[in-house]
Amino acid sequence: xxxxxxxxxxxxxxxxxxxxxxxxxxxxxxxxxxxxxxxxxxxxxxxxxxxxxxxxxxxxxxxxxxxxxxxxxxxxxxxxxxxxxxxxxxxxxxxxxxxxxxxxxxxxxxxx
Amino acid sequence: xxxxxxxxxxxxxxxxxxxxxxxxxxxxxxxxxxxxxxxxxxxxxxxxxxxxxxxxxxxxxxxxxxxxxxxxxxxxxxxxxxxxxxxxxxxxxxxxxxxxxxxxxxxxxxxxxxxx
Numbered sequence: 001x002x003x004x005x006x007x008x009x010x011x012x013x014x015x016x017x018x019x020x021x022x023x024x025x026x027x028x029x030x031x032x033x034x035x036x037x038x039x040x041x042x043x044x045x046x047x048x049x050x051x052x053x054x055x056x057x058x059x060x061x062x063x064x065x066x067x068x069x070x071x072x073x074x075x076x077x078x079x080x081x082x083x084x085x086x087x088x089x090x091x092x093x094x095x096x097x098x099x100x101x102x103x104x105x106x107x108x109x110x111x112x
Numbered sequence: 113x114x115x116x117x118x119x120x121x122x123x124x125x126x127x128x129x130x131x132x133x134x135x136x137x138x139x140x141x142x143x144x145x146x147x148x149x150x151x152x153x154x155x156x157x158x159x160x161x162x163x164x165x166x167x168x169x170x171x172x173x174x175x176x177x178x179x180x181x182x183x184x185x186x187x188x189x190x191x192x193x194x195x196x197x198x199x200x201x202x203x204x205x206x207x208x209x210x211x212x213x214x215x216x217x218x219x220x221x222x223x224x225x226x227x228x
Binding site: 041091 | 218
């Protein structure tokens with residue numbers, strides 16, 4: 001997808017606190033959204049997804065919220081752990097797969 | 113769960129040579145595969161989208177003659193970096209999408225290319 005080659009914004013969180021990572025998406029035709037976690041030197045790893053007919057979905061320690069009115073997506077991580085330190089990307093997709101657009105990513109740093 | 117495998121994980125090549133990177137979907141049929149390039153501390157930059165049996169669609173600014181993409185089967189796509197130069201050194205990642213687990217897109221582990 002399109003993406004911006006900017007240096008990543010960073011979020012620092014104390015271990016045990018909740019983390020909220022935000023993402024603004026651009027295309028109102030996107031109907032499927034995925035959050036990925038990428039550790040240093042590895043490929044992105046699927047965390048959770050949500051379709052445009054939902055506004056909230058929960059997984060294990062993670063919750064994704066979708067606000068279609070303002071085209072905003074967020075990932076909430078409960079009780080953040082050191083192993084959660086990574087870069088997090090949101091992806092917006094049209095399920096015809098003709099376009100996959102990635103957000104610029106957020107680097108999450110967990111302070112022990 | 114779905115697995116996408118990339119090979120090689122690491123490759124070093126001489127300037128002017130060509131390098132092929134493979135992307136395989138191991139337990140599902142990938143109707144669409146994507147190739148990305150990623151520089152340190154930056155986001156994924158889509159290079160091209162390939163559908164099985166048809167020509168890849170390249171993003172603006174990506175040289176199709178330099179980055180050859182082949183998607184010959186529903187489980188294999190290849191990226192060949194032709195006449196590689198040091199500026200082509202990067203982390204290359206593929207992803208695949210298919211009719212599996214709600215059409216989620218899965219990523220390979222990436223391939224580090226260093227051109228010397």
